[in-house]
Amino acid sequence: TSAKAYKDAALAARLSDRYYRPKQDSDPSFTAEVEKIGGTEAHICYQCGTCTGSCPSGARSTYRIRNFMRRVNLGMRDVCLNDPDLWLCTTCYTCSDRCPRNLIPTDVIMAMRNIAARQGIVPKNFLATVNFIYNTGHGVPNSDANRAARVKLGLEAEPETTCKYPEYIPAIRKILEAYGTKQLADKVLAEG
Ligand code: SF4
Ligand code: SF4
Incomplete structure (x- = not known):
């Protein structure tokens, strides 16, 4: 038993400088x-x-x-x-x-x-994206160039999202407001 204790103690001593x-x-x-x-x-x-x-x-x-x-x-x-x-x-x-x-x-x-x-620690470009989502339902809103490309591919100009169904945007806004995300974006972006 004593030999084991000695061995463990020696090992502990050897490793002691490795513990954080x-x-x-x-x-x-x-x-x-x-x-x-x-x-x-x-x-x-x-x-x-x-x-x-x-x-x-x-x-x-x-x-x-x-x-x-x-x-x-x-x-x-x-x-x-x-x-x-x-x-x-x-x-x-x-x-x-x-x-x-x-x-x-x-x-x-x-x-x-x-x-x-x-804690309000978020880069401003992320908070700008919050505003895109708040206004359009998308972090990257659709654009005329994208619409033209979609039509060229034989797709509808607007995808099956809030682009086509903007009536769902108010629900997205409620979520962003309920979690304080929109308020945080407004506050930090207003600080410049
Ligand atoms: Fe390895 Fe990364 Fe997994 Fe850690 S989190 S075990 S470093 S792959
Ligand atoms: Fe990197 Fe992708 Fe893992 Fe993020 S999710 S840490 S980008 S590998």
Whole structure:
């Protein structure tokens, strides 16, 4: 027994410098909050990097999904929520298809975006998109060029969406207002 205890103690000593010690800016509840909203066990990420290696956005920017996974697990709430790269994920879900731990990194990002938005931390171009959705039901509204292209392809000029059924736009507006999204967009965009 004593030999085992000695062995374990020696091992603990050898590994001691590898344990993360929370610093002042870390918040252990952040990991749990992100996992609850995102519905995925972020804490079992073993940092293999498959997600970053698969990420089309990361190939063209400073965005690194593996880095976000690590920082989530270190409870780095403020660092994550204030990093502009949080908004560079295209939500293509390639990382989620390939994660060997069956995690959904995309939903980790979405969870953090939700938390950030509640604090009013949203890039202005995203809030401009909110206004497009509010006014047309689309983040990218239809245009004359698009209509002409559709007709050329033998399609109706307007797709089977709010473009063709604008009577559903008021319901979309209600949703954006109920969650305070429209109000947030108006407030931040008015600040210039
Ligand atoms: Fe973590 Fe999965 Fe990304 Fe690997 S692929 S670093 S396990 S989230
Ligand atoms: Fe990258 Fe986001 Fe696509 Fe994942 S879902 S591969 S993080 S762009």
